[in-house]
Amino acid sequence: NVATPSSSSEKVCYELLKLTSRSFAAVIMELVDELQKPIMVFYLVLRALDTIEDDMTISNDVKVPLLKDFHNNLKKTDWTFNGNGPNEKDRVVLTKFDQILSVYHSLKPEYQDIIKKITREMGAGMAKYAEDQDFNLNGVKTIKEYDLYCHYVAGLVGEGLTKLIVAAKFGNPSLKDRLVLSESMGLFLQKTNIIRDYKEDLDDGRTFWPQEIWGKYAKNLSDFEKLENLDSGLFCVSELVLNALGEVKNSLIYLSMVYDHSAFNFCAIPQVMAIATLAEVFENPLVFKKNVKIRKGTTCQLILDARTYKGVLDIFSHYLRVIHHKCPVSDPNYLEISLKCGELEQFL
Numbered sequence: 001n002v003a004t005p006s007s008s009s010e011k012v013c014y015e016l017l018k019l020t021s022r023s024f025a026a027v028i029m030e031l032v033d034e035l036q037k038p039i040m041v042f043y044l045v046l047r048a049l050d051t052i053e054d055d056m057t058i059s060n061d062v063k064v065p066l067l068k069d070f071h072n073n074l075k076k077t078d079w080t081f082n083g084n085g086p087n088e089k090d091r092v093v094l095t096k097f098d099q100i101l102s103v104y105h106s107l108k109p110e111y112q113d114i115i116k117k118i119t120r121e122m123g124a125g126m127a128k129y130a131e132d133q134d135f136n137l138n139g140v141k142t143i144k145e146y147d148l149y150c151h152y153v154a155g156l157v158g159e160g161l162t163k164l165i166v167a168a169k170f171g172n173p174s175l176k177d178r179l180v181l182s183e184s185m186g187l188f189l190q191k192t193n194i195i196r197d198y199k200e201d202l203d204d205g206r207t208f209w210p211q212e213i214w215g216k217y218a219k220n221l222s223d224f225e226k227l228e229n230l231d232s233g234l235f236c237v238s239e240l241v242l243n244a245l246g247e248v249k250n251s252l253i254y255l256s257m258v259y260d261h262s263a264f265n266f267c268a269i270p271q272v273m274a275i276a277t278l279a280e281v282f283e284n285p286l287v288f289k290k291n292v293k294i295r296k297g298t299t300c301q302l303i304l305d306a307r308t309y310k311g312v313l314d315i316f317s318h319y320l321r322v323i324h325h326k327c328p329v330s331d332p333n334y335l336e337i338s339l340k341c342g343e344l345e346q347f348l
């Protein structure tokens, strides 16, 4: 059901959505009308926040207050920002932010409130990391810090979406009281992206792999780029995948509590893409060379198969078996991986 955008600002927002993330935009366009506008606005506001955080041409004394106070822009009607960030695609979300504001102000106050609260918390978290010298120099140290970083950039998104879905009465209200489930929805996606983006982030001079894990396999994170360190690199990826699999159970419980078919699709599709990506990066030397992506044909098949809860369970069951069978006995994580896959497979 492609909504018929009523206002001109809504038309601009749909264009911005398609520009920023073609594949995901299609999923948002399939959402039931009641959720489509609030989630589109939420997605674009998050994109704007992300674009500021990623823009290395903005000095900290400008960036930090910009992030911390970003939620206050939601009270305005004409705010825009001319960043000079790297990619034009994202910058336009800021130069046309007044269009997003216009649609934001047309939302029900309850939806506006949910979006504003998450934006405030996320902006505060991003400002904290922007100011954190140690984080900028040495990246993420402990698994605890890894989870906290992922909470700010992804867990909060899950929380906001859950509150929108429950407010619109398309999900089990108890999802609001079990935010640990929304947290896992975000952490599973973000941890998968962080494992996959090793090379891209390293080339950008950033790293999000927690030292508490990679430090067992190398002295420096960039060591994994060298062929002689390939084995320890693959073992490190195994442990990172094992850590990400720790979010699977909660994510599957979450999906079982989303009633509306279009909201279920919206939540399930990124999760099945993530488990397929984890299986792709697992024991895959190409992770240290480029961004490993699942094939287009696989993506299409996953979208078709993920339309029912049973279909999602079958997809997870398949890729957990793939990971289990790919794990060599020489991998120090072999036993843990087998136990985790076994534990999850019986749950499926």
Ligand SMILES: COc1cccc([C@H]2O[C@H](CC(=O)N[C@@H](CC(=O)O)C(=O)O)C(=O)N(CC(C)(C)C)c3ccc(Cl)cc32)c1OC
Pocket: 021, 022, 023, 024, 039, 042, 043, 046, 153, 154, 155, 157, 158, 159, 161, 162, 182, 185, 186, 187, 189, 190, 193, 266, 267, 268, 270
């Ligand atoms: C209950 O929680 C969710 C339910 C459904 C979808 C998402 C989640 O899925 C996309 C899916 C998406 O955007 N996929 C990209 C592909 C890619 O990024 O590799 C795409 O299809 O372009 C995603 O990745 N993120 C970004 C974060 C992970 C940081 C939250 C994201 C950003 C903004 C929003 Cl509103 C939603 C999401 C959820 O968020 C947890």
